[in-house]
Amino acid sequence: MNNQAATEPVQELKQTGNNPPGKKLKIVLVGNPNVGKSLFFNQLSGGYVDVSNFPGTTVSVTKGNYRNYEVFDTPGIYGVSSFNDEERVARDIILEADIILNIVNSLYLERDLFLTQQLIDMGKKVTICLNFSDEVKRRNLKIDYQKLSDFFGVEVIPFSAVSGNGFNRLDFAIENAREGKRLYDISRIKNKTVYSSIPDAELIMIAEGDDIISERYGLPVAGFDERELIYIERRNAVNELVSNAEYEDSSSGRFFNLLGRLSIDPKYGIFVLLGVLTLMYFFIGDLVAQRLVGFTEGEIGNRLFEYNLKLYVGEFTPVDVTAELMNVEDEVTESRNFNFPAGIDKNSDAYVEMNQFIDGKNYALSFHYPNWFYKLLFGEFGVISMTITYLLFLLFPLVIAFYFAMAFLEDSGYLPRLATMMDRSLNKLGLNGKAIIPIILGFGCVTMATITTRILGNEREKTIATAILQFVIPCSAQLAVITVLMASAGFVPLMIYSFVILTVLITLSTILNKFLQGSYSPLLLDLPMMQFPKFNNLMKKTYYRTLGFMKEAAVWFFVGALIVGLFDITGLLKIFQDMLAPVTVHWLKLPKEAATAFVMGIVRRDFGTAGLFEMSLAPMQITVAIITITLFVPCIASLMVMLNERGLKTGMMIWAATWIVAFAIGGIVAQIIV
C-alpha cells in the first residue's frame, strides 16, 4: 500500500498553447511544503491546482505546459527521500527532471535552503526562485542574492507568485538553470565499482541511506549510510550562509500574528475556535441556508420555476393539481383537487376556480401527471424538475457558501494551529493533531479529504481518519441540506444530532485505536504565517470547486432521479418501500416513503438528504432521518477513492460497517426520542 501513491498516474491539465512534437524537457517545481509551488504552477501553466495555507495541500503530481516544456507541480517535501507518501511521489519526478525550479520561501531561508543544497548535491540543473518577495519588501527584510548565488553556483531570482513579480524573468530562470557547487564530494564513492554505473542523483540518495533507491540498483538495504554526516554538514553550511546573507527585519506585530498566538493558547484557543464556528454558523447556517436558500428554493425554485414549468407542461398532457392552503405556521388548512383531463386550458372554469382558490393565500401546488413519460420527467421525482430545483436552487447557493468558508479557513493559516491545539486530544483517539486537517476538509468534500489523509504519519492513522470521514463527516452539500432541515427542526434536535454524531466519532476511533496494531505518530508540524486570505485565491478556489461539484453532482442527480423515477412508475418503489417498512416504519419510526431517500443516498448522500426535504416530518423524525443518513454509506465517488487509497479489504469493511452502524444507531435513537 505504501508505494501506491508513488505509482499512480500523473494528473494532466488541459493542454494550453501549441507545442511542437518531439521530446519535451521536464521542468519540475520542487520545494518545501507551503512555499507557493502550486500558486507558482498556476501562474506558469495557466492551469489550476489547489492553493492553501497549510503544509500538505498538494499530495500528487500535476502536469501542465509552459512553452515547449512540460511543467510538474509536486507535493512539498523537506528533503528528497522515501520517508512518506509525499516524498515518494516527489522523489521519482525529481529524478526524472531535466530542470528544477526550486521554489523557496524567502522568509524561511534556513529551513528551505537545506533542500536546495540537496538538489544541488544530486547534480540536478537548478534555479532558485525566492518566492514571497512581496513579504520581503513589506517587512523590510534584506537578502543578499549575490551571496546566495555565489554559494550555490546557480541563479537566484526573487519572485512573488501572488503579485506576479519576477515572472518576466521566468525564461531566463529556466534557460540558465545549471548544476551548482556540490557540498558532498561524490567522487569519493563513485570510484568503487559497485557504484560506478549509478547516476549521481541516485547515488547521493543511496549514500543518504535511501533503502528504496538502494533496492532499485540491487544493493543491500542500509548497506551504506552517511546520512547523519551529510545532514549535519549540510545543515551547518546552510545556517552559516543564511546568517551572512539575510538581515533582520523590523518584527511586525500584526493583528494576524496575535490571532495566531491566541489560537494556540491553552486558555484563549477555545474562544478563537468558538469564534470561527460562530462566524461560520452565521454565514452559512443563518444567512445562506435560511435566508438565501429560503428565497432561491422556495420562491425561485418552487414558486417560479417548478410552478411555471409544470403548468406549461400541463397544457400538453392530462394533469391533476392539488392545491393546499397554509396558515402562517405552514400548516395545511385547506386542500382541494382540480382535474384537467385534457390538459390545462387557461380559459377553463377549473383553472379560473383554482386561481380564485389560491389567490392571495399562502399556498402550495402539486401536479400529478397520469402519463408515465411526463411523470418521469416532470413528476414528483421528475428527472428534469427535481434535479434542477435541488441542484440550482437548493445546493448551488449552499455549496458556494460552504466552499467559500472552507477556502477562507484553508488560506488563513488557522488549520495547522487548530491541529496543534487538538494534538493531545486526538492522541487519545489514536491520531495526532494533523488529522484535524483532513477531517475539517471533509466538511467540504469527503472524497477530497480522503486523499488528503496521505499527509498523516502512518497507515494506521490514515485508516482511522478515513473511517471517521466515511462514517461521521457530512460533506458540504449534505451538511448544507442538514443545516436547512435542522434550522426548521429547532435547537433540541440539533443538540441531539451533534451529541449522537460526536459519540459515534469517539466510540468509532476508540474501537479502531484499540484493535489496530501500533500507535499514533507524534506531531511535528511547521506552522505557516497567519494571513488574511487572498481574495483572488478565495474566488478562484470557490469557483473551481463549485464547478467541479456541479458537474459531478449533475450527472449523479440525473441518474439518481431517473432510477427513482423508473422505480416509481413501475411500482417497484412501492414494493421496495413496503419491503423496507419494518426497518423504516417500525425501527426508525419514519414514514415508509423515507426508504426512497436511502435509495437515493446510495447514489449520493447529499441527494438522499435532499430527498428528505420533500417529506413532512416531525422534528424528532428529522433528527433520526438525518442521523441515519449522515452515518450512511458515503457517495460512490468517495467509495472509489477510499478503495484506491486504503485497498479493497479495508475499504469494503468500512463501507459495509457504515450500513450496519447507520441503521443501528438511527434505530436506537428513534426508539428513544420519537
Added chain:
Amino acid sequence: MGNKTLDKASKGKFLKINSLPKGIHRIQLLRFGITEGDIVFCLERLPGGTVVIKKNRQEIAIGFDIAKNISCSYHS
C-alpha cells in the same frame, strides 16, 4: 542552568537545544532547521506537553512524544 526536556519548558523563555532524539525525528528536525546548540524561543506549551517553538520566523509544533526526548536548558 539545569537540563530539562522540552515538554516541560516554560512559555516565553529562550532555550538552548542540548540534544535531539535519534532516528527519523532527528532527521526531520534537522530539515526544519533545528540543530543541537540552537537557541529557540518557547512560544507556547499546551497542557499535555505539545510545545510550539520559534526559530527566526519559523514556528514549529512538536508533539509530546518528541518533545520529551529533546533536552534543553534555559538561555538568557
